[in-house]
Amino acid sequence: MQLISDITSLRAHRAKIKGKVGFVATMGALHDGHLSLIESAKKDNDCTIVSIFVNPTQFGANEDFNAYPRNLESDKALCEQAGVDVLFAPLASEMYHYDEITFNPPKKMGYILEGFDRPTHFAGVIQVVLKLLCLTKPHCAYFGQKDAQQVLILQKMAYDLFLDVQIIPCPIKRDKDGLALSSRNIYLSAQERKQALCIPRAIESIKARIQAGEQSTLVLEHIAQEILAKEGVKVFYAGFYNYALEPIARIQKAKSLFLLAAQVGKTRLLDNLWI
Numbered sequence: 001m002q003l004i005s006d007i008t009s010l011r012a013h014r015a016k017i018k019g020k021v022g023f024v025a026t027m028g029a030l031h032d033g034h035l036s037l038i039e040s041a042k043k044d045n046d047c048t049i050v051s052i053f054v055n056p057t058q059f060g061a062n063e064d065f066n067a068y069p070r071n072l073e074s075d076k077a078l079c080e081q082a083g084v085d086v087l088f089a090p091l092a093s094e095m096y097h098y099d100e101i102t103f104n105p106p107k108k109m110g111y112i113l114e115g116f117d118r119p120t121h122f123a124g125v126i127q128v129v130l131k132l133l134c135l136t137k138p139h140c141a142y143f144g145q146k147d148a149q150q151v152l153i154l155q156k157m158a159y160d161l162f163l164d165v166q167i168i169p170c171p172i173k174r175d176k177d178g179l180a181l182s183s184r185n186i187y188l189s190a191q192e193r194k195q196a197l198c199i200p201r202a203i204e205s206i207k208a209r210i211q212a213g214e215q216s217t218l219v220l221e222h223i224a225q226e227i228l229a230k231e232g233v234k235v236f237y238a239g240f241y242n243y244a245l246e247p248i249a250r251i252q253k254a255k256s257l258f259l260l261a262a263q264v265g266k267t268r269l270l271d272n273l274w275i
């Protein structure tokens with residue numbers, strides 16, 4: 001595995017790569033969710049590039065940028081084991097310039113749900129992912145369905161800006177107890193972790209009711225709300241949307257999402273169901 005931390009070396013190395021390139025962008029503190037994206041990239045491509053960069057521009061002023069877990073040494077070992085070809089771990093001072101051009105997310109998709117509570121978040125995500133795509137020039141880039149709004153916005157970015165990259169959504173990986181894997185799960189105390197399990201329980205209940213034929217999003221949302229309320233977690237949103245992130249009244253197979261964000265202790269957790 002080639003470990004690269006400066007942009008000049010990355011560009012020189014990329015110019016020498018032949019064949020199909022797959023790219024996985026991460027903020028590190030790698031877990032099986034990240035490793036599943038790497039596995040998909042390896043399967044479809046000749047060369048897999050992974051980035052580890054805790055991107056300052058996607059954190060709000062009162063968010064956890066400084067506290068965000070950073071484990072570069074163990075991440076390196078995991079990438080090596082996973083068969084990553086190039087690991088790019090740049091410094092923020094290399095990635096950003098003075099008074100940069102920025103892009104705003106789409107007005108309808110970018111300022112609801114995660115973007116409602118975190119209005120600068122998706123501009124930061126677009127800015128860093130666009131830079132990383134320009135540097136790594138992948139044929140395919142892999143993103144988790146766990147961050148559903150993110151992957152849909154990035155697909156729209158690739159479409160709107162005529163980027164020559166396929167943005168590929170990959171399924172959510174869960175821990176044994178059902179909680180979606182996230183680098184932020186380490187913030188949870190044992191008690192909070194137990195409480196957080198109402199989130200996958202709500203997702204599972206909804207899934208079962210949909211499989212049993214329920215199509216009304218009002219009925220399904222009520223089921224989820226009841227399960228979440230019992231544990232007393234703070235729900236930011238728990239609702240059904242189409243892939244353009246418009247609220248929907250009835251489920252349509254392969255076109256609907258249930259999106260959920262809740263706070264457990266001080267930790268914001270996301271989960272969802274792609275129907």
Ligand code: AMP
Pocket residue numbers: 025026027028032033034036037142143144145146147170171172173174180181182183
């Ligand atoms: P992050 O390091 O949190 O920025 O995540 C990097 C990538 O991994 C993003 O595309 C995430 O959506 C994806 N990811 C994070 N958690 C999971 C998970 N539990 N299952 C699948 N993909 C995930």
